Amino acid sequence: MEIVTLTLWLLLLVSLTGLIAQALPPVLPIPLLQIILGSVVSYFPNFPKITLDPELFMILFIPPLLFLDSWQLPQREFFRLKKDILGLAIGLTLLNVVIGGYLIHHWITSLPLAISFVLAAILSPTDVVAVLAITKRLQLPSSTQHLLAGEALINDASSLIALKFALATVISGTFSFGSAVQKFVVITGGSIVLGMLVAYLFNQLRARLMNPQLATHPLQTLLLFLLLPFGTYLIAEHYSLSGILAVVAAGMSLSHLKSIHADSSAARLQARSFWPFLEFIFNGLIFLLLGLQIPQNLQSLSQKLLMDRPNLHLLITIGGITLLLLLLRLAWLLVPLLLTRGRSGQRDQESWLNRASLGSITFSGIRGVITLAAALSLPLCLPDGTPFPARELLIVIAVGVILCTLLLGTLVLPYCVTKIPVTVAAAEQSEEQQARFAVQQAALQQIEQDQKHYHEYWTDHPHGPQLLQLLNQACDGLKHSCLQQPLAEEQDHSKIHRPLMSILQRMQHNVLQAERQILYQLRLQNSINDITLRKLERELDLKEAGLQNDTQYSV
Structure with a gap:
């Protein structure tokens, strides 16, 4: 109870x-x-x-949120920014663990070097949820949003893999660089392959074995999608792989599979309402639980620890580590920019835009959920029964860095974003306009094709002239609707008898199908991104829902 x-x-x-x-x-x-x-x-x-049980916390909250983020991530932009994303997610993570670990060891001399590496790995992953919550009312460039989202997805896995190696070093007391590289490749490659395989098998089984009646009852489909990230995570962890990386790979693979568009419009509309609701609840619970843990973690510090490390000294330590993480992030961003500028010998518009975005990307390195879960997942004791060294101190520092980065992001990030030159996303707007034009042309072509078919069918019909006149009027209405133009005069649908109304409804379904096909074709050709696809697809789904309601209540 x-x-x-x-x-x-x-x-x-x-x-x-x-x-x-x-x-x-x-x-x-x-x-x-x-x-x-x-x-x-x-x-x-x-x-x-x-x-909090760290293992239960990770299984319950992390898989669905990461699956949703990876599923919604625009893949075209991800692959365009893959070098920058992998650089931040893997290169910066290694820099934080190695350089950050050494500097933390020299800052807190009581911490062994291996424990300092553990702390650095805990503090490496970023939280894009908190970043987007701060910048959602600001004009953060879309490319920066995609960069931060991709970084957060990948560095969660890379940081936890690094944490596994650091904990293994603490437990065994030895470290082998060659063995670590080999295990990193195996874990990374195995997790990605497993996630892709699970997504492929799920999609194939779902397409072949699912009851067609589920098209009108999409809640069962949503339940299957909700269970998929949990199953992927548990399978990966069972085989000593990275559950987080496997979930991310499954989400991106499932989004890439074109047969995913076989979903009914009702299923897509339900999903668009269900996933944001679930995301809001899970994110809210996570940050509430983080707030509930702060006083408990502070009280859990032993009296000896407080005597050896007074509160002021502890606050200075947390602030210094936060500053160190920001400086390492800034250095990772700044060095490639300076090298590019030195090679080009000029300051083009793109370089200036990168400079303007430098501050916003630096202060977007906010720590959050994964850092908290990683800190709480530290074992209580070593294999020999001795307490894990400085476990309470590591947890308090992790929570403190989360708060510091979140506060800095709240105060500084809006100022940095306002300094970015406001540019109209002309390319994105043009892309959407071209897609809308292609959809209109596909709809008009489908209408003309159906109109020609019925003209030939009714040529010799006794009431052919009357039927063709009514059909032409109905087709004119469809064309004006596709072009979003008002009719010169209102049509009297009472003159259209039931057989013709049925034909008209079939033509409307054909038009919607043609419009969707051209959208999917444009996406496969990379002419539009996933965001534009989902936006226009939602408009078509709403049209189909309205058409189904009209059909249901028509007499």
């Missing part, structure tokens, strides 16, 4: 934070508000205390 009451309280707090955030200025993002509220509520005497 206590867990039910606690769950209901947490869901109520998630809802309240959403309502409170609408009344507050945009300076305070929802994640920070939820952390604050969780910390305040934890001091209530009757509020139940929560002890």
Whole structure:
């Protein structure tokens, strides 16, 4: 009963934070508000205390959120930015672990070098949810959003893989560079292959074995999609692979498979309502739980630790590590820019745009959910039974860095974004306009094709002239509807008898099918990205839903 009451309280707090955030200025993002509220509520005497199980926390929250993010990530932009994304997600992660670990060891001399590497790996992953929550009201360039989203997806896996190696070094006391590289390649490659294989098998089985009646009952489809990331994560972890990387690979692979568009319009409309709802609840619960853990983690520090490391010294340590992470991120971004400028010998518009975006990308390195989960996942004891060295200190530093990066992002990131030159996304707007024109042309071509077919069919019909006149009027209405132009005079649909109305409805379905086919063709040709595809596809799904309602209630 206590867990039910606690769950209901947490869901109520998630809802309240959403309502409170609408009344507050945009300076305070929802994640920070939820952390604050969780910390305040934890001091209530009757509020139940929560002890997070790190393994349960990872399995319950992380797979669906990462699957959704990877599924929605525009793949064309991801592959266009793949060098920058992999550089931030893998190169910067290694830089944080190696250089950051050595510097943390020299800063906190009481920490062994291997433990410093563990802390650096914990602090490496970024949280794009918090970044987007801060910048959603700002004009952050779409390329920067795609870069940050891709980085967050990949560096979650790379950071946790690095954490595994660091923990293995702490436990065994030895480290082999060759063995580490070999294991990294095996884990990375195996996780990606597993995720792609699971997505392919799921898509094939779903396309061949699923009952066609599910097209009108899409909730079963949503349930299968919800279970997919959990299954992928558990299979990968069972075989000692990276569950996070496998989930990301499964999400991107499933989005890439063109047969995914075989979903019914009802299923897509349900999914577009269900996934944001689920994402809001899960993200809210995560940041509330983070806020609830802060006072408990501070109280868990032993009296000896507080005596050896006073609160002021601890705050300075957290601030120094946060500054170190920002400087390493800035250096990783700045060095390639300086090298490019030195080779080109000129300052073109793109270089200036990169310089303007430098601050926003630097302060977008906000830590969040994965960092908290990684810190809590540290073992309590070593294999010989001795307590894990400085476990409480690592958790407190991790929570402190999360708060510091979130506060810096809240205060500094909006200022950096406003300094970026406001440019109209002419290429994206032109791309969407061309796609709309292609859809219109496909619709008109389909109407003319159907109109010609019925003209030939009714040529010798006794009532052919009357039927053709009504058909021509109906086709004119369809053409004007496709072109979004008003008719010169209102059509009298009462004159269209039932057989002709049925033909007209069939033609409307044919038009929608032709419009979707041209959209999928444009996407396969990389003429449009996933964002444009989903936007126009949603418009067509709404049209089809309206058509189905008209058909259902027509007499």
